[in-house]
Amino acid sequence: MNYKTLGQTGEQLSAIGLGCMGMSFAYGQADEQENINTLHKALDLGINFWDTADMYANGENEELISKVLVPNRDKIFIATKFGFRFKDGIAGSSASRNTYFDGSPEWIKQAVDLSLKRLQIDTIDLYYAHRVDPNIPVEETVGAMADLVKAGKVRYLGLSEASAESIRKAQAIHPIAALQSEYSLLTREVEQEILPVIRELGISLVPYSPLARGLFNNINDVQQLEEGDFRKSLPRYQAEYLENNQNLARELNELAAQKNITGSQLALAWVLAKGDDIIPIPGTKRVKYLEQNVQATDVLLSESEIRTIEELLKKYPNTGSRYSEESMKLVNN
Numbered sequence: 319m320n321y322k323t324l325g326q327t328g329e330q331l332s333a334i335g336l337g338c339m340g341m342s343f344a345y346g347q348a349d350e351q352e353n354i355n356t357l358h359k360a361l362d363l364g365i366n367f368w369d370t371a372d373m374y375a376n377g378e379n380e381e382l383i384s385k386v387l388v389p390n391r392d393k394i395f396i397a398t399k400f401g402f403r404f405k406d407g408i409a410g411s412s413a414s415r416n417t418y419f420d421g422s423p424e425w426i427k428q429a430v431d432l433s434l435k436r437l438q439i440d441t442i443d444l445y446y447a448h449r450v451d452p453n454i455p456v457e458e459t460v461g462a463m464a465d466l467v468k469a470g471k472v473r474y475l476g477l478s479e480a481s482a483e484s485i486r487k488a489q490a491i492h493p494i495a496a497l498q499s500e501y502s503l504l505t506r507e508v509e510q511e512i513l514p515v516i517r518e519l520g521i522s523l524v525p526y527s528p529l530a531r532g533l534f535n536n537i538n539d540v541q542q543l544e545e546g547d548f549r550k551s552l553p554r555y556q557a558e559y560l561e562n563n564q565n566l567a568r569e570l571n572e573l574a575a576q577k578n579i580t581g582s583q584l585a586l587a588w589v590l591a592k593g594d595d596i597i598p599i600p601g602t603k604r605v606k607y608l609e610q611n612v613q614a615t616d617v618l619l620s621e622s623e624i625r626t627i628e629e630l631l632k633k634y635p636n637t638g639s640r641y642s643e644e645s646m647k648l649v650n651n
Contacts, residue, residue: 319364320615322597324395324444325495326520327474331395333590333615335367336360336608337526337601342375342382348603350382357386359605361393363612369498369526369599371399371448372433373417376407380436388438396437397524399478399498400429401448421451423462430471446476446498450651456484457491464492476524481650482515494521501525501598503570503585503627504533504554504563504637507650517595528589528598530554534567534581554637566634573626579617583610587617588627 320333341353360368368387370379380398387394403425405416433442445463450456466472474495477488488494497516499508501523508523516523529535533554554563571581579587589598600611619627 319612322522322594324474324597325522325595326493327495329395329443329474329495331367331597332365333597334365334586334611335369335397335524335597335599336365337599338368338370338379338383339374340601341603342379343373352605353382353603354386356603356605356608357383359608361386361390363608365608365612366393367395367397367597367599369397369524371402371446372429372436373399373402373404373448376404377432377436380433384436384438391439395443396439397444397446397476397496398433398437398442399446399448399476400426400433401451419449419451421447421449421454421456421459423458426459426462426466430466434471441470442472444474444476444495445472446478446496447480448478449649450477450480450484452651456480456487460488460491460494467492479649479651480512482511484651485512485515485519485521489519489521494519496522496524496597498524498526498599500527501589501596502528502530503588503631504530512650517593523593523596525589525596525598526601528600529582529585532582533563534570534585559636562634562636566630566637569630569633570627573623573630577617577623579614580610582607583614583617584619584627586611586614587619588624590615590617591619591624 321330322333324331341348368383370383372380387396401419401421403418403420405418430445445466447459447463451459463475475492476496476498477485477494478498480497485494485497501508513523567581570584574581574584586598586600589596602608602611
């Protein structure tokens with residue numbers, strides 16, 4: 319496994335991290351033993367950067383991770399997030415009417431203690447604001463997060479899906495180590511303004527969903543997705559966009575086959591090629607796909623192959639939005 323430096327912290331993180339959300343939330347049923355096996359396999363493969371959030375199954379994901387995290391604490395750099403809350407305590411997606419965002423200093427103080435308790439650790443390595451609260455100045459949120467660093471409950475701070483303006487304001491209050499945002503072949507908005515700003519400030523980009531939520535895995539029918547899989551509600555999986563995305567996936571897989579790799583490995587290799595300050599966190603709940611993701615770290619793309627990929631993206635532009643209209647309201651604030 320290759321390693322990269324997180325922002326200006328000096329911390330050495332595996333070239334890819336492990337997104338743990340799907341082990342408990344959003345992608346249908348999961349097998350706990352397979353989850354545990356996947357976490358142990360991640361350690362075996364040298365993946366020391368694990369990502370979770372308090373909203374994933376209302377804390378159950380943090381509790382699951384703790385079973386492997388606690389006995390291997392010195393081997394794992396753990397990141398979690400706060401902000402999304404549920405009106406009746408029942409977990410849902412960010413677009414659910416039951417879900418709301420709370421970036422208040424009052425909630426931050428409670429949220430961090432709850433996460434520490436579920437994770438069964440004393441200090442969180444990287445603590446993200448899951449979004450920027452549109453009703454609270456980002457300076458107030460980050461100021462409260464900075465207090466957690468002073469208290470020894472958190473080592474480094476991060477933001478997720480923040481605008482360039484918010485990132486600058488946050489950085490003025492306390493150093494930000496990482497920005498977590500969706501970034502993939504199909505989601506490239508950060509390239510326009512945000513990526514130049516975080517590079518100027520020495521902040522790492524941590525792309526989630528770098529595999530475009532599995533769109534390159536030959537998904538032919540949204541109905542084949544498991545019950546409870548939130549992708550069924552996403553625009554990219556709806557009829558008007560799905561055909562476009564299936565055609566794109568087919569040609570990307572054909573290109574990948576020429577290199578004896580999968581379409582998902584090609585997509586991950588593309589993200590990795592964008593810079594050493596980019597540390598993607600592809601999510602999986604199965605050992606098989608974890609191993610495939612790690613193999614992608616050794617894939618090199620030529621300039622010709624990258625141009626071919628760009629041409630394919632232009633050929634199939636009708637990919638659809640990455641989130642519902644409601645969820646997009648909390649992006650780039």
